Amino acid sequence: MPDMPSQEFRRLGHEVIDWIADYLRDPRAFPVTTQALPGELKARLPASPPIAGEPMDQILADFRDLIVPGATLWNHPRFHGYFSVSSSGPGILAEALIATLNLNGMVWKSSPAATELEQVVLDWLRQWLGLPESFFGMMYDTASLSTVHALLAARAKADPAMRTLGAAPGFVVYTSEQAHSSVEKGAMALGFGQQNVRKIGLDSQYRLRVDLLEQAIHADRMAGLRPCCVVATTGTTATTSIDPVAAIADVCRRETLWLHVDAAYGGFAAMVPEHRHLLDGIERADSIVTNPHKWLFTPQDCSILYLRHKDALRGALSLVPEYLRTAEDSQVVNYMDYTMALGRRFRALKLWFVMRYFGRERVAAIHREQLALAQTLTRWIEADPRFEVSAPVPLGLVCFRLRASNEHNQQLINRLNATGQVFFTHNVLDGKFVLRWAIGNIHTTEADLTTEWDLIRSTAAGLEQ
Amino acid sequence: MPDMPSQEFRRLGHEVIDWIADYLRDPRAFPVTTQALPGELKARLPASPPIAGEPMDQILADFRDLIVPGATLWNHPRFHGYFSVSSSGPGILAEALIATLNLNGMVWKSSPAATELEQVVLDWLRQWLGLPESFFGMMYDTASLSTVHALLAARAKADPAMRTLGAAPGFVVYTSEQAHSSVEKGAMALGFGQQNVRKIGLDSQYRLRVDLLEQAIHADRMAGLRPCCVVATTGTTATTSIDPVAAIADVCRRETLWLHVDAAYGGFAAMVPEHRHLLDGIERADSIVTNPHKWLFTPQDCSILYLRHKDALRGALSLVPEYLRTAEDSQVVNYMDYTMALGRRFRALKLWFVMRYFGRERVAAIHREQLALAQTLTRWIEADPRFEVSAPVPLGLVCFRLRASNEHNQQLINRLNATGQVFFTHNVLDGKFVLRWAIGNIHTTEADLTTEWDLIRSTAAGLEQ
Numbered sequence: 001m002p003d004m005p006s007q008e009f010r011r012l013g014h015e016v017i018d019w020i021a022d023y024l025r026d027p028r029a030f031p032v033t034t035q036a037l038p039g040e041l042k043a044r045l046p047a048s049p050p051i052a053g054e055p056m057d058q059i060l061a062d063f064r065d066l067i068v069p070g071a072t073l074w075n076h077p078r079f080h081g082y083f084s085v086s087s088s089g090p091g092i093l094a095e096a097l098i099a100t101l102n103l104n105g106m107v108w109k110s111s112p113a114a115t116e117l118e119q120v121v122l123d124w125l126r127q128w129l130g131l132p133e134s135f136f137g138m139m140y141d142t143a144s145l146s147t148v149h150a151l152l153a154a155r156a157k158a159d160p161a162m163r164t165l166g167a168a169p170g171f172v173v174y175t176s177e178q179a180h181s182s183v184e185k186g187a188m189a190l191g192f193g194q195q196n197v198r199k200i201g202l203d204s205q206y207r208l209r210v211d212l213l214e215q216a217i218h219a220d221r222m223a224g225l226r227p228c229c230v231v232a233t234t235g236t237t238a239t240t241s242i243d244p245v246a247a248i249a250d251v252c253r254r255e256t257l258w259l260h261v262d263a264a265y266g267g268f269a270a271m272v273p274e275h276r277h278l279l280d281g282i283e284r285a286d287s288i289v290t291n292p293h294k295w296l297f298t299p300q301d302c303s304i305l306y307l308r309h310k311d312a313l314r315g316a317l318s319l320v321p322e323y324l325r326t327a328e329d330s331q332v333v334n335y336m337d338y339t340m341a342l343g344r345r346f347r348a349l350k351l352w353f354v355m356r357y358f359g360r361e362r363v364a365a366i367h368r369e370q371l372a373l374a375q376t377l378t379r380w381i382e383a384d385p386r387f388e389v390s391a392p393v394p395l396g397l398v399c400f401r402l403r404a405s406n407e408h409n410q411q412l413i414n415r416l417n418a419t420g421q422v423f424f425t426h427n428v429l430d431g432k433f434v435l436r437w438a439i440g441n442i443h444t445t446e447a448d449l450t451t452e453w454d455l456i457r458s459t460a461a462g463l464e465q
Numbered sequence: 466m467p468d469m470p471s472q473e474f475r476r477l478g479h480e481v482i483d484w485i486a487d488y489l490r491d492p493r494a495f496p497v498t499t500q501a502l503p504g505e506l507k508a509r510l511p512a513s514p515p516i517a518g519e520p521m522d523q524i525l526a527d528f529r530d531l532i533v534p535g536a537t538l539w540n541h542p543r544f545h546g547y548f549s550v551s552s553s554g555p556g557i558l559a560e561a562l563i564a565t566l567n568l569n570g571m572v573w574k575s576s577p578a579a580t581e582l583e584q585v586v587l588d589w590l591r592q593w594l595g596l597p598e599s600f601f602g603m604m605y606d607t608a609s610l611s612t613v614h615a616l617l618a619a620r621a622k623a624d625p626a627m628r629t630l631g632a633a634p635g636f637v638v639y640t641s642e643q644a645h646s647s648v649e650k651g652a653m654a655l656g657f658g659q660q661n662v663r664k665i666g667l668d669s670q671y672r673l674r675v676d677l678l679e680q681a682i683h684a685d686r687m688a689g690l691r692p693c694c695v696v697a698t699t700g701t702t703a704t705t706s707i708d709p710v711a712a713i714a715d716v717c718r719r720e721t722l723w724l725h726v727d728a729a730y731g732g733f734a735a736m737v738p739e740h741r742h743l744l745d746g747i748e749r750a751d752s753i754v755t756n757p758h759k760w761l762f763t764p765q766d767c768s769i770l771y772l773r774h775k776d777a778l779r780g781a782l783s784l785v786p787e788y789l790r791t792a793e794d795s796q797v798v799n800y801m802d803y804t805m806a807l808g809r810r811f812r813a814l815k816l817w818f819v820m821r822y823f824g825r826e827r828v829a830a831i832h833r834e835q836l837a838l839a840q841t842l843t844r845w846i847e848a849d850p851r852f853e854v855s856a857p858v859p860l861g862l863v864c865f866r867l868r869a870s871n872e873h874n875q876q877l878i879n880r881l882n883a884t885g886q887v888f889f890t891h892n893v894l895d896g897k898f899v900l901r902w903a904i905g906n907i908h909t910t911e912a913d914l915t916t917e918w919d920l921i922r923s924t925a926a927g928l929e930q
Contacts, residue, residue, distance in 0.1 A: 002831045003762070003907045004554030004822065006490035013482030016558050017475060020565045025471035034577055038796045041581040049589030053824035056555060059817075063562065067814065070578035075567040082575065082788070087567035089469030090521060093481050095564035097528065099764035100485045102540040102552035110547065112499055113535035116506040124514030141606050141766075142806040152654055166658020167632030181786045182807055189617055189782065189805050191656030193631020237788065293808075297468070299564035300810040301606075317654065321646045323547070323702065323892040323901070331503045340654050341607040342647055343758075345765040349532065352524075357469065359518035366467045427788040436788070442468045 004056065012056050019064070020092060027443055031420030032078040034070050041070040072423055077443035078452065081425035083237070083265050084396070084440035088297035090357035094350035095299055103346040107324055108332035111346075115333055118348035121355060122304060128360055129270045129290070132283055135306040138338050139347050143264035144182035146289035146305040147231070149313060149339070151186050153287060154229035154258035156316035157309065163316055167191050172220050174198045175231040176208035178238045180262055183231045196225070205392050206241035206429075208232060210248060217255055229258040234279050235266020238427055240395035242266065246281030253284075261285040264303065266395055268295040271364045275371065278394060295396075296363065297442055298354050302347050313338050366442065370396050373446060374439045380453055386460060390429050396439040399429060402460055406433035415459050422452050469521065477521050484529070485557060492908055496885030497543040499535050506535040537888055542908035543917065546890035548702070548730050548862070549905035553762035555822040559815035560764055568811040572789055573797035576811075580798055583813035586820060587769060593825055594735045594755070597748055600771040603803050604812045608729035609647035611754035611770040612696070614778060614804070616651050618752060619694035619723030621781035622774065628781055632656050637685050639663045640696040641673035643703045645727055648696045661690070670857050671706035671894075673697060675713060682720055694723040699744050700731020703892055704856035704864055707731065711746030718749075726750040729768065731860055733760040736829045740836065743859060760861075761828065762907055763819050767812050778803050831907065835861050838911060839904045845918055851925060855894050861904040864894060867925055871898035880924050887917050 004012075023030070044066055073079060075087045105114025122137030140146045155162060155171060162168050171192050175183045177199045187197045198216045200208050217227045230252055232243040245261060252259040261282050267290030269275045270282075282288060288306045292298035307313060318337040326334075336342050358366075377398045381387045390399040401409050406428075413424050413435050424435045439449075469477075488495070509531055538544060540552045570579025587602030605611045620627060620636060627633050636657050640648045642664045652662045663681045665673050682692045695717055697708040710726060717724040726747050732755030734740045735747075747753060753771045757763035772778060783802040791799075801807055823831075842863045846852045855864040866874050871893075878889050878900050889900045904914075 002827070002834075003489065003551070006486045009489055009554040009557075010482060010486035012554075012558060013486060014479055016561055017478030017482055020561065021471045021475035021478060023565060024468065024474055036577045038573065038577070038793050039581070041578050042585055045582075045585045047588075049592050050821050050824045051826055053827050054821045056558075056818075056822055059555070059821050060558075063814070067578045067582065068566070070581070071566060071568055072574075072576045073566060074569055074576065075565060082569075085567060085569075086468070087564050089474040089477075090524070092474075092561055092564040093477060093521075093525075096481055096485065096557060096561040099552050099557045099560035100488060100540060101533070101536060101538060102550060102764055103536055104539055104547075104550075104765060108503065109537075111537045111539065112501045112503070113506050113532045116504070116535070117510075117532065120507055120510045123512075127514050141810075142808040144806040144808065148654075148805055162656065162658070163653050164659045165634075166636075166652075166661055167634045167656040169630075169632045169634075171631075180807075181784050181789075182805075185782060185784050185805060185807075187631075188628050188784070189613075189655065191627065191632040193627070194629045196631055237786075299567055300569060301808060317650060319646050319650050319653070321702075323890055324646075328503050340613055340647075340650060341609040342645075342650075343607040343609065343766060345606075349528070353521075356515050356519045356524050357521055359515040361516055362467070362518050369467075425788055 008056070012060065015060065024089065027076045028078065030068065030073055030076065032073050032076040033417045033420050033423040034072050035418065035420060036070045041066060075441065077441050077445065077448045078422045079441055080438045081423045081436060082438065083294055084438040085294055086297045086440065086442035087299040088354060088442055090353040091297060091299045091350045094353040098346045098349050101346060105344045105346060106336040106342050107326055107334040108328055109326040114346045114348065115335060117352055118335065119333060121348050121351045124355055125304065126306065129267060130276065131306060134308055136310040137304050137306045138335055140303045140305060140339070141301040143262065143289050143291050143303045144186065146303045147182050147260065147262060148186040148189065149305055150260040150287040150289065151190055151229060152316045153307060153313035154260065155190065157258060157312040158226065158228045160315055170196070170225045171228040172196045172198060172225050173229045173231065174200055174213055174216060176200050176233060176243060177202055178206055178236040178241060179231055179233050180237055206236065206239045208243040208248065210244060210251060213248065214251055227255060227257055229260060231260045231262055233262040234282060235263060235395050238429065239391035239399055240266060240397045241392070242278050242394055249281050249284040259285045261288045264289050264291040265294045268367060269395055271360065272367045272371065292351050292354070295440055296354060297358065298350055302351060310338065370439050373449060374398055376446065377437055377449060384457065390432065390434040398437040399427065399434040400437060401432060401434045408463055409433040409435065411463055412460055416456065419455065422455060473521070477525065480525065489554065492538070492541045493543065495533065495538055495541065497538050497541040498882045498885050498888040499537050500883065500885060501535045506531060540906065542906050542910065542913045543887045544906055545903045546888045546901060547903065548759055549903040550759055551762045551905065551907035552764040553819060553907055555818040556762060556764045556815045559818040563811045563814050566811060570809045570811060571801040571807050572791055572799040573793055574791040579811045579813065580800060582817055583800065584798060586813050586816045589820055590769065591771065594732060595741065596771060599773055601775040602769050602771045603800055605768045605770060605804070606766040608727065608754050608756050608768045609651065611768045612647050612725065612727060613651040613654065614770055615725040615752040615754065616655055616694060617781045618772060618778035619725065620655065622723055622777040623691065623693045625780055635661070635690045636693040637661045637663060637690050638694045638696065639665055639678055639681060641665050641698060641708060642667055643671055643701040643706065644696055644698055645702050671701065671704045673708040673713065675709060675716060678713065679716055692720060692722055694725060696725045696727055698727040699747060700728060700860050703894065705731060705860035705862045706857070707743050707859055714746050714749035723751045724749070726753045729754050729756040730759045733832060734860055736825065737832045737836065757816050757819070760905055761819060762823065763815055767816060775803065835904050838914060839863055841911065842902055842914060849922065855897060855899040863902040864892065864899040865902060866897060866899045873928055874898040874900065876928055877925055881921065884920065887920060
C-alpha cells in the first residue's frame with residue numbers, strides 16, 4: 001500500500017472535517033490578521049526536505065500551529081481587504097471530491113462528466129445572470145486568465161492571421177483608469193505593448209467617460225493604429241464603480257471593436273432583481289468574465305468567461321496533437337480548444353454543489369443583505385463628522401477615511417490590523433489614502449460590523465492629532 | 466446562518482470522507498472507463514438552474530449516481546491513458562483545508578504563510594531534484610502556463626522593450642517534433658506566431674537532433690530572424706524520450722538563447738539516484754517546468770516553474786497597483802510579480818503535506834517500482850510475437866501495438882476501453898497507431914498489469930484477422 005492506508009485516511013479525514021466544522025462554526029476564535037513578520041514562518045520550517053516520511057498527525061498539528069497563525073484568513077467574517085470572499089461548506093466538500101477523482105477534462109473523452117457538467121452549470125449560471133442563450137461559457141482559474149483569453153479572442157477576430165504570422169504591432173486596448181491591472185498585464189503578455197493600453201479618464205463617480213473613449217479611438221485611428229478591444233468594468237476593484245456598458249456597447253458596435261466586460265466581482269449583482277439594472281447592457285458584450293470564487297461562495301479558483309463568438313478564440317488557440325484526437329470530436333465540446341492550459345481540473349463540480357445547495361433565491365437573499373450592510377456602513381460613516389465616505393457605494397465596498405492626513409489614515413489602518421481582529425487594505429483615490437471595507441464573506445453579520453465600527457472609532461480617537 | 470450549519474457540515478463531511486476512504490481502499494470496484502455517450506449526462510440534468518436550495522444529501526447522491534459513472538476515473542490503478550497520475554491521501558486532505566482557508570497569496574501581505582510556505586517547499590523540491598540554489602521556484606496551475614511564463618521570460622531577456630512597445634516580429638522558438646503542444650500554443654498566444662516555432666527533427670529514439678537545431682538557428686539568423694528560446698523535453702508526452710539537454714545547453718550558451726526544459730512529467734525521475742543521469746544537464750537550463758500533479762502524488766493542479774533569472778520575468782510582468790503596495794515589498798517575494806494571474810490559491814499546502822508524508826525515500830521507492838513495472842511490461846510485450854514495443858521505454862510509458870494494421874489496433878483499443886476495466890489512449894508514431902500504457906498511478910500493482918495483459922491478449926485474439 002504505497003498511499004496512505006484507507007483506515008488511516010478515514011481517521012485523519014474525520015479529524016480534518018471536525019477541524020473545518022469547528023472553524024466554520026466559530027471563525028472569530030481565530031485572529032483574522034496574522035502579526036507574522038517577514039521570514040518568521042520560513043525560520044520555523046526545516047531548510048532541508050524530509051528524507052523519511054513523517055506521521056500525518058504531526059503534519060496536521062503543524063498546519064494548526066504554524067500555518068494558520070501565520071496566515072491572514074480570507075474565509076473570515078472580519079476580512080475586509082481587497083474583495084471579501086467566501087468558501088462555503090458545499091464548495092469545501094466538493095474540493096475534497098474533486099481532488100479524489102482528480103479528473104482532467106481537457107477533452108470530452110478524457111472524462112465526459114467533467115465536460116458535460118461544466119456545460120450544464122455554466123448554462124445555469126448564464127440563466128441566473130440573465131444573459132442570452134448565445135453565450136458560451138468556460139472556466140479558468142482567475143479573472144486575469146479569463147481576460148487574457150478575451151484579449152486573445154479580440155485580437156484573433158481583428159486579425160486571424162496573427163496566429164500564424166505572430167506579432168502585428170499597433171493593436172490598441174481601451175479601458176478605464178480604474179480597470180483591473182490584469183487588463184494591462186494581459187496586454188503586455190500577449191504583445192499588445194503597455195503603450196497601446198489606453199486608460200480612459202473617469203467621471204466624478206469613477207466611471208469610464210464615453211466621450212473620452214471616443215476621442216481616444218479617433219486619435220488612434222488618425223495615427224494609423226488599430227483599435228481592437230474595449231474592456232469595461234462593472235464593479236471596479238477600487239470603488240466598485242460601474243462603467244456605462246450600454247453606451248460603451250454603442251461605441252463598440254459603431255467602431256467594430258470587441259467589448260469585454262470585467263464583471264469578475266460585480267456580475268453577481270445581477271442575481272438581485274432590484275440591482276440588475278446596474279449591469280444594463282452587459283448582454284451586448286462580446287465576452288464577460290465573472291468569478292464564482294469572488295461572490296458566489298465557491299472556493300478559489302473558479303472564474304468564468306462567457307463568449308458570444310467562441311470561434312475567434314478557437315481560431316487563435318486550437319491545436320490538436322494526434323494523441324488528443326477522438327472519435328467524438330465533431331459531436332462534443334473539447335474545452336482545450338479554448339484555453340492556453342491543456343490540463344483542466346474538475347472545477348464544475350464545486351459550482352454545481354454551490355448552485356444547488358444555495359439555489360437562486362438564497363443567493364439573492366444573501367447578496368441583498370450584503371449590499372444593504374454596505375449601505376448601513378455608509379450611513380454610520382457619514383453620520384460621524386470625523387470620517388468621510390470616499391466614493392459612491394453601488395455594491396459591497398465602502399471606501400472611507402478619517403478627515404485627516406494620509407499619514408493619520410495609514411496609522412489608523414496599521415493599528416486596526418495590528419489588533420488581529422479585523423483586516424483592511426488601503427487605496428489612494430484622488431491623492432487621498434482610503435481604507436477599504438469590503439463586505440462579501442458569508443459569515444459577516446451586522447454585529448461584526450458594529451464591533452468593528454466601535455474599534456475603528458476608538459482607534460481613531462487614540463491617534464495623535 | 467447563511468452557510469451550511471456547522472453540524473450539517475460535520476455530518477456530511479464524515480460521509481464524504483467515508484466515501485473517499487472506500488474509494489481509495491478499492492478503486493477497482495469502479496469501472497475506470499465510462500461508457501457514457503455524448504450528451505448522456507447533460508440529458509439527465511435539469512436544463513434550468515435551481516430556484517430554491519436542495520438538500521446536500523441529494524446532491525451527494527447525484528454525485529455518486531450520475532457524475533462518477535459518467536466519468537473516466539483518472540485516480541485509478543487501471544488508468545493508463547495520457548500520463549497516469551495520482552492523487553494521494555495527504556493531497557486530498559490538504560485540498561479540503563486549502564478550500565476552507567481560501568487564502569490568496571498574491572502578495573506576501575495578503576497571507577504571509579502562503580508565500581513563505583511556497584518558498585520553503587519549492588526550495589525543498591529543488592533539493593530533491595538536485596538543482597542549484599540559484600533556481601527560484603513558483604507555482605502555476607499547469608505546465609502549459611509554466612511554459613508560457615518561461616517563453617515570456619525568454620522574450621523579455623531578448624528584448625526588454627517589448628513590455629512597453631509590444632509585438633516585435635521575428636522571434637523564433639525551437640523545440641522538437643515531439644514537444645508538448647503547449648509550446649506551440651504558448652508561442653501563438655504570446656504573439657511569436659506559429660510560423661516562428663521550429664519543430665526540430667528527431668533521432669531514432671525520438672530525441673531532438675542537435676545538429677538540426679544548429680542548422681535551423683543558423684538559417685534563421687541568415688534570414689534576419691531572431692532566435693530566442695529552445696525548449697528541450699525530458700520525458701516527451703509521445704514516448705517519454707529525453708532530449709540531450711547538456712548538448713542543447715552548449716548550443717544555447719554559444720548562441721545566447723534561453724533554454725527552457727519541459728520536465729513536467731520526467732523531472733521526478735531525478736528522485737531515483739540510478740535514473741538521475743537521464744536529466745544530465747538540466748541544471749544548466751534557464752528555466753525548468755515540473756509537475757507535482759503528474760508524478761508526485763499531488764492532486765491537480767500543481768505545476769512548478771524554476772527560473773535561474775527571475776528578473777526577466779518580473780521585468781515582463783510586474784505591475785503594482787496602489788492597493789497592492791505594502792510596507793514589506795522590499796523584504797519579501799510577492800509572487801504576483803511573476804504571474805499573469807493575480808489570484809493564487811494556496812497550492813503550497815498540498816505539496817508540503819505530500820512531501821512530508823511520503824518523504825524522499827518513499828517517493829524514490831515508488832518511482833523505482835513504477836519504472837521497473839514499465840520494464841516488466843516491455844518484456845512481456847516483446848515476448849509475445851503478435852505484439853511489438855513501438856519506442857524505447859526510458860521512463861514509465863510503454864507504447865505498443867499489435868503487429869497488424871492501424872485499423873486492428875484501433876479496434877483493439879476500442880474493445881479494451883469498452884470493457885470499462887482499463888483505459889488506454891492512442892498515438893501515431895511514424896505512421897503507426899500505437900496504444901499508450903502509462904504507469905504512474907500510486908495504486909497500480911503488478912497484479913493489475915497481469916490482469917490487463919491477459920485482457921489485452923485475449924481481446925487481440927478475438928479480433929477478426
